[in-house]
Amino acid sequence: MSLHMTGAGALEDPICTYPGSRLPVRAPCARLEGRYLAFLGGSETFGRFVATPFPALLDRRLGQTCVNLGSINAGLDAVLGDAGAMRIAAAAALTVVQLPDAQNLTNGFYRVHPRRNDRFLAACAPLTELYPEVDFTEFHFTRHLLIALHRHCPGRFATLRTELQRIWVTRMHRLLRGLGGRGLLLWLHDGDDSPRSDAPLGSEPLLVSRTMVDRVLRQARGLVEVPVTAAGQLEGETRKMDFGPLQRPTAEHMLGPAMHARIADRLGDAIATLQ
Template sequence: MADHLSGYQERDREVVDYEMYQEQDSGLWFRGPEPTELRQGEYIVCLGAAQTFGCFCDQPYPALLEDRLGLPVVNLGYGGAGPRFFLRHPELLPLINGAALVIVQVMSARSEDNSRFDSGGLEYMTDRETGERISASQAYADLLAQHDDGLQHLPSGLRKVVRSVKGHSEVRAVLAETRANWVESYRELLAAITAPTRLLWFSKRSPGLHRSRRALWWWQRYDDVNAMFGDYPQLVNRSMVAEIEPLAEGFVECTTRRGSPQRLVSRFTGEPVMVDFGRDRPDLAEVLPVNEYYPSPEMQIDAADALEPEVTRALAAAAALGATRSAR
């Protein structure tokens, strides 16, 4: 399956220039500027999806960290990516494993394979039964719709309740399989990364790991695909995060919605603009004056603020370890 090359650059041209470049070993296109010189153990890599890429933001958290730390930070954020996407591209591993630190975003589970859908690690997937290429939202909406007919014998009020809280057994099975595969993909990805790692939770809702905090969570619903997914990272729940948290050397949480929704303005005139999301993919066609989905510039600053102390400690520990080894 060919990788979906995001149309972010064309879609968002009026708002921001992503300075896209083609990474030579993988042939994939990432957000620039392109790194000019990377010395072993003297740079940071950020793996993730559109939140790491930084849609509609001049400076996503990787760029902010680079400015603050004075160290090159390679942004390997890729639109729609899940952990399986990076497993499909082992040619990126030399770049990743040459870093002093790798920040791995907790990515969506809707970009994960299961017995019904082949995702290839991206949000644009293939229905294994029909061979059709469709978005994850459409794929799961179709799956939900297939089972609605079995509830028509119920009174409308009861039918609505049942559709909300008790999904069809096949839907529940697909979700359970997807979540298990997502955890396994993270196990494989983090095992393949030999450089020190930190997991980053970057969302408008809490991962719910600290039960003393008020968890911005959602209960699993089956009446609507967006309600079933929940906020980004879609389909990821507390138990999944708890399973992958110990696989990295640290975990950083950034739960924020500051500055969202973000009013979109022209980088040329400073005036409000409308962005046609259909210029990325026709199935996403919608013309909007605001960014309600991707992290706002303020949220990117919050992510950099959350990461900076942990990254500074990690780099200091690595430097101290290197000095000790050199002295032996």
């Protein structure tokens, strides 16, 4: 697989799409023949800036076809809205589901982009009524939006947070039902899922609590928790990644090869017990 520079000094992401799907996922596309495992998730599952993401490592380790359906900045809406991707995931012997953020969901307060779910598209009437002093044309990303709204009024923000968390649980139930009980949850976190004063949305995945995970776990085969550290916090890790000069700040917040190897080890052990 080759990557090339664009005029903006960035490397293009290695993407492909499967027949019947519009979701841009990690290339190369796998051959969907016989028994295979599927992996649903966002930028971490996709393996942005990493030559061999954890689904590819597991393909080698397990000797089974591992279909990487990870898509950059994709969340629940992107997967549920793509019938082709859902068919592929539902036909897998087992589908690993990376737990997504809760803020990247279209809801009664705002709409997000249908595939790149971190993009804020528009505020709905209930949100403009809740925050009449806010100019929503200034926002392009959901994280920026929610941090700003929390700063404006933490009390009113609680209403929005409750709705996002409710919808996350509802749509996770829908996703897991669609997988026919063959979903294995993957929780990538920094080991601290409690909100912090300097991070009003809490730890990654944002706005997702252990109580929420416990509620959806009943429909899954199990849960694999992996504490992870961004590449920029590990000595020499970014030197093992592929990115253009202007992409360094983004790459430093992604997972490097060491974390992908850790995830593959944890998932490999869990999958072995389920097969």
